[in-house]
Amino acid sequence: MANLWPDVKEQNGDNKKDEKSLTGNHKRITREERSASGIWHQHSPTAPPLVLRHRRTDILAILGWKQNSSVFPTGSAHLGISPGNNIGTMAEHLSQSELDYPFKLLEYFNGFRVIFSACELGVFDLLLRSQEPLSAQHVARELSTSVDGMERLLDALVGIEILEVETTDGIALYSSTDVANLYLAKGSGKSLHDMIIYQSQTIYPLWNNMVDAVRRKLRANISIFIISRVQTEVCCFPPRREGKNQNEKTFGLPPEDIFQAIYRSEEERLKFMGLMNSSWVLDGHDIVTAFSLSCFQEIVDLGGCTGALAREMAKAYPSSSVTVLDLPQIVETAQKHFSQEDDTVLFQSGDFFSGEIPPADLYVLARILHDWPEEKCLTLLRKIYDTCKPGGGVLLVEAMLFENRRGPVMAQIFSLNMLVQTEGRERPPSEYIRILNQTGFRNVQVCRTGKSYDAILAIR
Numbered sequence: 249m250a251n252l253w254p255d256v257k258e259q260n261g262d263n264k265k266d267e268k269s270l271t272g273n274h275k276r277i278t279r280e281e282r283s284a285s286g287i288w289h290q291h292s293p294t295a296p297p298l299v300l301r302h303r304r305t306d307i308l309a310i311l312g313w314k315q316n317s318s319v320f321p322t323g324s325a326h327l328g329i330s331p332g333n334n335i336g337t338m339a340e341h342l343s344q345s346e347l348d349y350p351f352k353l354l355e356y357f358n359g360f361r362v363i364f365s366a367c368e369l370g371v372f373d374l375l376l377r378s379q380e381p382l383s384a385q386h387v388a389r390e391l392s393t394s395v396d397g398m399e400r401l402l403d404a405l406v407g408i409e410i411l412e413v414e415t416t417d418g419i420a421l422y423s424s425t426d427v428a429n430l431y432l433a434k435g436s437g438k439s440l441h442d443m444i445i446y447q448s449q450t451i452y453p454l455w456n457n458m459v460d461a462v463r464r465k466l467r468a469n470i471s472i473f474i475i476s477r478v479q480t481e482v483c484c485f486p487p488r489r490e491g492k493n494q495n496e497k498t499f500g501l502p503p504e505d506i507f508q509a510i511y512r513s514e515e516e517r518l519k520f521m522g523l524m525n526s527s528w529v530l531d532g533h534d535i536v537t538a539f540s541l542s543c544f545q546e547i548v549d550l551g552g553c554t555g556a557l558a559r560e561m562a563k564a565y566p567s568s569s570v571t572v573l574d575l576p577q578i579v580e581t582a583q584k585h586f587s588q589e590d591d592t593v594l595f596q597s598g599d600f601f602s603g604e605i606p607p608a609d610l611y612v613l614a615r616i617l618h619d620w621p622e623e624k625c626l627t628l629l630r631k632i633y634d635t636c637k638p639g640g641g642v643l644l645v646e647a648m649l650f651e652n653r654r655g656p657v658m659a660q661i662f663s664l665n666m667l668v669q670t671e672g673r674e675r676p677p678s679e680y681i682r683i684l685n686q687t688g689f690r691n692v693q694v695c696r697t698g699k700s701y702d703a704i705l706a707i708r
């Protein structure tokens with residue numbers, strides 16, 4: 249149990265997860281080993297300037313790809329190159345697997361899209377329903393696709409080890425792996441299907457404009473008007489914020505109202521809510537049990553969306569009352585499409601910025617602060633502090649970055665999602681602790697769950 253930040257109790261230890269993410273297949277190299285072997289970190293003041301760093305297992309981790317040690321053997325992850333080296337000398341330092349790296353990258357470039365396309369077409373659902381392996385022709389007929397296209401897609405899925413194939417009498421018959429049945433088919437309790445659809449249809453179009461989101465919009469700030477041959481006027485506008493969401497360029501929607509863009513149609517609203525709902529299938533129990541919350545009688549999940557996390561909360565703490573507060577159209581859709589028979593969770597419509605928030609012992613903010621810039625986070629936390637009963641608290645649930653900036657890669661990628669879609673960002677625990685302290689909360693405790701999302705509990 250490592251102390252991550254002064255005056256913070258860390259339950260699971262940041263270092264443990266950091267170590268796991270850092271090392272992957274690689275051996276972790278100590279500072280002493282590094283200096284003895286001439287291998288250096290990029291930010292070391294005495295390091296040679298050019299450093300090659302490989303984080304291959306992280307790419308695989310995003311995809312949930314099987315790690316294949318013959319393709320990614322253990323070995324040196326950091327290679328120090330002296331300033332005078334040219335590319336030829338650099339290559340001499342590389343192992344065969346490192347020289348093969350570009351070819352592996354070429355596979356990853358489109359590997360995700362292979363899975364996304366198969367999900368969208370319903371390939372995994374069909375193979376799960378079918379009791380026997382199917383030919384490409386059969387799959388194409390059932391899913392109304394071309395045989396040739398389907399055959400190529402199925403073969404690529406075999407290549408990335410998501411499907412299996414057997415050839416009998418010259419006919420290739422395809423079947424699902426357990427991984428595909430569990431995580432990629434729609435019906436499974438652990439299905440990532442809704443996440444994949446959202447990723448494919450909404451996040452990827454936004455990511456197409458990632459370069460613009462990252463780029464500083466300098467060109468837009470300066471306009472030159474040629475008034476006459478002798479007179480040219482240069483107008484400078486105030487510099488625009490560096491990087492911004494891409495809702496306008498991608499969907500033609502104003503960047504200021506992020507949820508108007510996210511909920512731009514009934515179909516999009518349902519897709520987003522499906523995405524939110526499915527995350528807690530994987531992480532929900534770990535989050536609600538990260539701290540013992542049984543002392544909090546009235547729990548309000550602000551921006552609780554479909555109520556998926558609130559339901560986990562109600563299951564873990566049956567003597568507490570759990571209420572979800574969200575925007576009116578979301579509450580309506582949640583009750584229509586996501587309610588469950590034995591639901592004990594209550595729903596309340598409201599706006600946590602412009603309206604009142606109900607009194608409670610514990611407020612949950614799950615994936616809320618990452619949508620907003622710091623000023624808005626402070627506004628919301630101050631409002632919660634003022635309404636919260638003394639001894640009550642706030643539970644933040646976010647994908648938290650490591651303080652040393654080296655991961656987790658999932659949180660780093662989520663932060664880019666926030667860049668293209670929202671006004672917010674992912675943050676390390678120290679930033680959440682600072683804003684919690686700034687708004688008056690004390691006894692801040694951080695729990696790294698080791699899953700996608702982590703928790704911070706703070707008491708008023």
Ligand SMILES: C[S@@+](CC[C@H](N)C(=O)[O-])C[C@H]1O[C@@H](n2cnc3c(N)ncnc32)[C@H](O)[C@@H]1O
Nearest residue numbers: 524551552553574575578598599600601614615
């Ligand atoms: C990123 S989602 C997180 C949903 C949920 N907490 C979870 O983790 O699954 C943000 C949620 O905040 C809600 N929201 C956004 N602005 C809001 C506002 N002003 N008042 C209430 N809810 C709001 C959205 O409708 C959405 O459900």
